[in-house]
Amino acid sequence: MPANPPYVFSAMRAYLTRRLVHSIIIIIGISMVVFIISRITGDPVSIMVDFTTPQEDREIIRKELGLDKPIPVQYLIFLMNAAKGDFGNSIRYEEPALDLVFQRIPATLRLLVFTIGWSLILAIPIGIISALKRNSLFDLMGMAFTFIGQSIPSFWLGIMMIMIVGVRFQLLPISGYGDGDIAHIIMPAITLGAFGMASFARITRSSMLAVLDSDYIQTARAKGLRETFVVIKHALRNALIPIVTILGLQIAGLLGGAVITEQIFAYPGVGWLAVQSIYNRDFPVIQAIVMVVSIGVVATNFLIDIIYTLIDPRIRYDKGK
Amino acid sequence: MIKGSNVLRKMRGNKMILFSSIILVITVLVGTFANLIAPFSPYHQELENKLKPPLWRGAGTRIHFLGTDHLGRDVLSRIIYGVRVSLLIGILAVTISAIFGIFLGLIAGFYGGIFDDIIMRIADVQLAIPLILLAIAVIVVLGSNVNVLILVIGLTQWMAYARMVRGETLSLREKDFIMSAYAVGASDLRIILRYIFPNTLASLMVLITLNMALVIVLEAGLSFLGLGIQPPEPSLGTMLSESKNYISRAWWLSTFPGLTIMIIIMGINLFGDGLRDVLDPRLENY
Numbered sequence: 001m002p003a004n005p006p007y008v009f010s011a012m013r014a015y016l017t018r019r020l021v022h023s024i025i026i027i028i029g030i031s032m033v034v035f036i037i038s039r040i041t042g043d044p045v046s047i048m049v050d051f052t053t054p055q056e057d058r059e060i061i062r063k064e065l066g067l068d069k070p071i072p073v074q075y076l077i078f079l080m081n082a083a084k085g086d087f088g089n090s091i092r093y094e095e096p097a098l099d100l101v102f103q104r105i106p107a108t109l110r111l112l113v114f115t116i117g118w119s120l121i122l123a124i125p126i127g128i129i130s131a132l133k134r135n136s137l138f139d140l141m142g143m144a145f146t147f148i149g150q151s152i153p154s155f156w157l158g159i160m161m162i163m164i165v166g167v168r169f170q171l172l173p174i175s176g177y178g179d180g181d182i183a184h185i186i187m188p189a190i191t192l193g194a195f196g197m198a199s200f201a202r203i204t205r206s207s208m209l210a211v212l213d214s215d216y217i218q219t220a221r222a223k224g225l226r227e228t229f230v231v232i233k234h235a236l237r238n239a240l241i242p243i244v245t246i247l248g249l250q251i252a253g254l255l256g257g258a259v260i261t262e263q264i265f266a267y268p269g270v271g272w273l274a275v276q277s278i279y280n281r282d283f284p285v286i287q288a289i290v291m292v293v294s295i296g297v298v299a300t301n302f303l304i305d306i307i308y309t310l311i312d313p314r315i316r317y318d319k320g321k
Numbered sequence: 322m323i324k325g326s327n328v329l330r331k332m333r334g335n336k337m338i339l340f341s342s343i344i345l346v347i348t349v350l351v352g353t354f355a356n357l358i359a360p361f362s363p364y365h366q367e368l369e370n371k372l373k374p375p376l377w378r379g380a381g382t383r384i385h386f387l388g389t390d391h392l393g394r395d396v397l398s399r400i401i402y403g404v405r406v407s408l409l410i411g412i413l414a415v416t417i418s419a420i421f422g423i424f425l426g427l428i429a430g431f432y433g434g435i436f437d438d439i440i441m442r443i444a445d446v447q448l449a450i451p452l453i454l455l456a457i458a459v460i461v462v463l464g465s466n467v468n469v470l471i472l473v474i475g476l477t478q479w480m481a482y483a484r485m486v487r488g489e490t491l492s493l494r495e496k497d498f499i500m501s502a503y504a505v506g507a508s509d510l511r512i513i514l515r516y517i518f519p520n521t522l523a524s525l526m527v528l529i530t531l532n533m534a535l536v537i538v539l540e541a542g543l544s545f546l547g548l549g550i551q552p553p554e555p556s557l558g559t560m561l562s563e564s565k566n567y568i569s570r571a572w573w574l575s576t577f578p579g580l581t582i583m584i585i586i587m588g589i590n591l592f593g594d595g596l597r598d599v600l601d602p603r604l605e606n607y
Contacts, residue, residue, distance in 0.1 A: 026449055151586040152586075153542070154542075156575070156579030156580075159575045160579065167568060252449060256451035259454065259457070277461075278457055278547070281461060283461060290458050294451070
């Protein structure tokens with residue numbers, strides 16, 4: 001492969017800079033959304049204290065939090081504190097909210113890695129084989145399987161697995177984290193990944209079909225290259241681009257799904273903390289979770305932008321917004 | 322532009338649409354006539370008959386076809402009313418998000434510039450916040466009831482509509498027939514309503530169908546977390562969440578409500594796939 005001329009790198013740098021600025025704007029937007037939600041009722045103190053708290057105490061808290069200042073000033077105070085990692089203390093645990101969230105992140109990350117891992121490992125081969133053997137029995141079964149995967153509500157799949165695999169046959173533990181062993185993560189990962197696996201398989205199939213029909217694949221074949229070589233070297237590389245796109249789009253969905261999955265399996269991750277915080281009406285923690293998770297989504301998408309520039313040469317030269 | 326008769330003929334010939342239509346018609350009939358079909362009131366308790374298995378498992382009582390729950394309520398009746406709730410919330414939420422999204426998408430695509438920038442950045446922000454977390458934050462502040470639920474779901478789904486309508490508007494805006502409409506002095510509003518919007522309908526119908534499936538699952542998921550429909554109101558998600566406590570004793574409590582959701586979602590997805598094949602083959606990757 002010839003070395004890239006210098007202007008390619010400057011184009012890449014310009015593209016990535018643009019994406020970085022975009023990411024920062026989005027994060028500021030997210031902070032606004034979080035701020036606005038905390039002010040919907042007009043009185044954020046009411047979601048922080050018990051309803052028995054006397055009026056005088058409420059006034060004191062209001063002063064302390066700067067709630068007597070104009071709204072834009074309040075937002076700036078909120079933004080400055082958030083930038084320092086200060087979302088206030090958890091109402092339930094009386095610890096900094098952000099610390100509580102960070103304690104739970106490793107468990108959720110682990111769940112995500114396993115989930116994305118198994119779904120890609122299963123989905124990509126299903127998609128490729130279905131595309132290569134279009135309209136075969138394998139293709140038909142594969143598409144039926146993925147159709148079910150896309151239609152089955154994840155929480156129901158989780159409950160059914162607990163009932164059959166966990167309770168009836170007692171093959172796997174039905175809840176908790178254990179000591180971080182694989183057994184505790186299998187069922188949550190299947191629950192969380194079923195939908196994504198089905199989508200990945202379908203996208204792989206349709207983008208493989210599109211690529212296999214294209215001129216340059218026909219050319220590669222005409223040159224007499226071996227079919228496996230054509231598929232792996234030429235077709236798959238291009239078919240991967242939509243998969244990366246879908247992965248980026250699904251990250252937010254996966255993190256949302258993790259809330260439900262962690263609740264079903266009492267898996268002690270960020271999602272579980274979020275649901276616990278609802279019952280405790282622990283708004284500072286929820287605020288911290290929304291911020292941290294959303295920034296995670298933005299960061300992942302920025303990472304994906306970088307991956308794009310590596311796998312899709314077209315982007316290096318020009319890509320608008 | 323969609324040619325009505327042509328599309329109908331194609332739809333009749335499409336097996337996916339035919340089969341899924343049957344499922345959907347039954348679902349809508351069940352939801353609409355829940356009060357006539359359900360053998361019991363969804364609130365009716367028979368404490369002496371609690372946790373009875375379905376009819377065919379012998380030990381059950383004759384009249385409770387799918388068994389009873391921990392309060393002796395008829396599972397079948399609660400599922401039937403649950404379908405009504407799912408459909409109602411699904412339709413309302415999708416209507417809100419579609420209207421909102423189409424409006425913003427048309428403005429962003431047609432006027433471009435600063436409108437486009439602002440609307441699309443707001444969409445990006447919302448797309449970055451996992452919907453369930455956003456819903457949790459809003460519901461903790463506002464409390465959980467049906468109206469909040471519909472509003473939350475409705476206001477978190479508009480982005481897909483806005484993006485699609487914007488994209489179509491952008492490409493339509495450059496077309497000759499729009500240019501000639503300008504040339505004869507048609508107003509912006511007339512061009513948007515008469516020429517642009519109708520041309521987005523085909524893709525919109527596919528999107529609305531697939532979005533309906535998503536919204537119904539979302540409602541069930543939020544109710545499952547205790548954030549949606551509150552007991553004793555019948556909802557498929559709430560039934561599933563209650564069933565967790567009886568998982569080793571009463572399999573029917575978790576099996577049937579979930580199966581119902583799955584059949585509805587399959588019907589909708591199949592219909593959406595069929596519709597896409599007929600109306601807009603370009604959308605295959607959605």
